[in-house]
Amino acid sequence: MKRKPKTYTISAVADQYSLHPQTLRMYEREGLLKPSRSEGNTRLYTDPDLERLELILALTRDLGVNLAGVEIILNMREKMDAMQQEFERFFQYLQSHAEELTNFAEPPAEGTSDALVPLTRTAALRRRAFRG
Numbered sequence: 001m002k003r004k005p006k007t008y009t010i011s012a013v014a015d016q017y018s019l020h021p022q023t024l025r026m027y028e029r030e031g032l033l034k035p036s037r038s039e040g041n042t043r044l045y046t047d048p049d050l051e052r053l054e055l056i057l058a059l060t061r062d063l064g065v066n067l068a069g070v071e072i073i074l075n076m077r078e079k080m081d082a083m084q085q086e087f088e089r090f091f092q093y094l095q096s097h098a099e100e101l102t103n104f105a106e107p108p109a110e111g112t113s114d115a116l117v118p119l120t121r122t123a124a125l126r127r128r129a130f131r132g
Helices: 010-016 021-029 047-062 067-096 098-105 121-131
Strands: 043-046
Touching: 010 021, 010 043, 010 047, 021 047, 043 047, 047 067, 067 098
Parallel strands: none
Antiparallel strands: none
């Protein structure tokens, strides 16, 4: 059975971080936080929301970054995370196909022709259509 993630109300989060609830609403309006909503439309913050809030507070309080700068930093961080995931998928692909790629790089076996085989016009058209 899947557990529901733990959630916190705006007042609980505001108290925990010594913020006014209006500050959290402003962060939401600015697109910095995206809490989910209950059926009664109450804001519900999850642990990942709190981690993001902690980053926002560190940037604003400790480093003096304004909200526009925070938005840029958060967007860049999301893009970097996406790039990291893409890199990891590509690396896994390379690892899983390492033997194939190694064999591809080996010279042709002795006695076989290494000449290129011309494609027929039909095969070339099919190949071009397949690539899009």
